[in-house]
Amino acid sequence: MQRRYLGLAAAGVATVMAAALSGCGDTAATGDVTLRLVAADYGNSSENSSQKYWDRLAADFEAGHSGIDVDVKVYNWNEVDTRVADMVKHGNPPDMAQIGAYADYAAQDRLYSADELLSIPNQADFIPSLAEAGEVHRVQYGLPFVSSTRVLFYNKAHFAKAGITQPPRTWDELRDTAVALKRAGVPVPYGLPLGPEEPQAEALNWILGGGGGYTDKIGTYTIDSDENIRTFQWLRDEMVAKGLTNPHPAKTDRRDVFSAFTQGKVGMLNGHPTLMGMAEKNNVDYGMVPLPGRRGTSPATTGVADWMMAFKAGGHRAEVGKFLDFVYSKKNVLEFAEQYNLLPVTNSASEAMRGNRKNRSLWPFLEQLPSAEFYPVNKQSWAPVAKKLKLTIGKTVEQGGDPASVLAELQREADASENASPS
Incomplete structure (x- = not known):
């Protein structure tokens, strides 16, 4: 795995470009950035809508990252993939999408690779079978978000x-x-x-x-x-x-x-x-x-995963990387999985779930995840x-x-x- 490039030179170039493009989108002369995320709803009512999870997560992230705001729009599974496809078609893709498939966008060279975004510890923390399912020609573009087995x-x-x-x-x-x-x-x-x-x-x-x-x-x-x-x-x-x-x-x-x-x-x-x-x-x-x-x-057994991906079009690689490193912290991965009775996609969160008896009903599914077979979504x-x-x-x-x-x-x-x- 390569170390993603987030050096001071890149940050300096981004600042210069932000000033030059002060009239375009959200990249104002102040250097402030608003990241747009489109995500799927795993809830079945307004009470447990995923919008609440993302709003809370975005607020926590923004509190520790001055100059980066995160705007999240959550849609149900019947429309979220189409929403993203329409945004891409009209030349306005979100910075990130958490949906059901990534391969089409990877094939069109629209996505950042995982090693362009995540820190080495976070990228290495993915369960190997899930990381492999996110690869196209041995390069990981799909970041597993949650998973399940049968x-x-x-x-x-x-x-x-x-x-x-x-x-x-x-x-x-x-x-x-x-x-x-x-x-x-x-x-x-x-x-x-x-x-x-x-x-x-x-x-x-x-x-x-x-x-x-x-x-x-x-x-x-x-x-x-x-x-x-x-x-x-x-x-x-x-x-x-x-x-x-x-x-x-x-x-x-x-x-x-x-x-x-x-x-x-x-x-x-x-x-x-x-x-x-x-x-x-x-x-x-x-x-x-x-x-x-x-x-x-x-x-x-059958393994099913949903995917996070990051689009290049917005040009916010460094900011997206910071946010995704936050998303894939053990605490946040585990919290989302527990809330919706799903399986975490990282080794650290899986070990935490396995070590907590309140999650024992999920253990039979968790034990099968490393050897699960996934659809050929790549x-x-x-x-x-x-x-x-x-x-x-x-x-x-x-x-x-x-x-x-x-x-x-x-x-x-x-x-x-x-x-x-x-x-």
């Missing part, structure tokens, strides 16, 4: 009623457990969300358990691999066809099965940390275990591939569905998108 949730009351004493560790045990739950009258033994909301996560959970993945170890798409085909054939024949899941997985979204689980209608499902609070609010007594795999516990081609996957992956498990055909179509889309992307 575990198998199960309803303890349903298990007890069905006489099940151990949660499943293999796919065959999962099927047999689902059969017992169905006999005990559980409406949906296993909740399978392959509808268009977020099927890429559920699909990845399954193909990882089957020894496959979206890409191989060198990043080549392997969507139509034999392992992946066999995974969806098993899921179609052993779970869906036998009535052990919700009736129409291709039309069922994650929020649907989460809601059904909290209502006591689902026996098992793959879930992330947010489901804990939802279940507890509805007094559901649940357990959590690692995901089952074909022959044993799955060798990996590929510019991933966005169109994911869009098509959302609309088609559910067809693999429909009655009469042909996994080989569906996955081959996705592979062609992936290859075409990859070839069309800048090298």
Whole structure:
């Protein structure tokens, strides 16, 4: 890792430029700078909106950094990526954006790299698997902000009623457990969300358990691999066809099965940390275990990360770097993760979370983070591939569905998108 350049010479040049550009934007002759950040909202009401977190964080930062103000606009996940894209399109990108993907902007050479922004200790503090997921051609442009992994949730009351004493560790045990739950009258033994909301996560959970993945170890798409085909054939024949899941997985979204689980209608499902609070609010007594795999516990689980990035256009590299060093302090990383039941992205905050028993419900997710598999978000081609996957992956498990055909179509889309992307 390179040491970012924040020497006095650069600061002097920035001051001269500020004076020369006194009529442009917020870079006034006084040398004062206002950094603009667009961020996603992780709350579900005005009471726990992320705007409150950012306003407090900005105020704390400004108190110790005279001459730098931070203006934060928070939008919900349905619009935040589009907001940033529109700002970029109209030549007015924010200084920073905390959104879902960074690869397009990195490919367009619009972003500062991590080593141009962060101090060496902060850059080295990122969990390695997350830092790697933020790299394009081995240069880190995406700064992981928060993350999550997946575990198998199960309803303890349903298990007890069905006489099940151990949660499943293999796919065959999962099927047999689902059969017992169905006999005990559980409406949906296993909740399978392959509808268009977020099927890429559920699909990845399954193909990882089957020894496959979206890409191989060198990043080549392997969507139509034999392992992946066999995974969806098993899921179609052993779970869906036998009535052990919700009736129409291709039309069922994650929020649907989460809601059904909290209502006591689902026996098992793959879930992330947010489901804990939802279940507890509805007094559901649940357990959590690692995901089952074909022959044993799955060798990996799905990891999902959201990203911070810094745009070059504003020219405020030094000021942005100071603010991001503050954002990625152990205290601030841990505070945000705890507030929203998410996982911290740095080693120091992870160790702090692991050392505090009030966070013990998050430990099963935290333990899996170093070995989690992430979407290939460092590929510019991933966005169109994911869009098509959302609309088609559910067809693999429909009655009469042909996994080989569906996955081959996705592979062609992936290859075409990859070839069309800048090298």
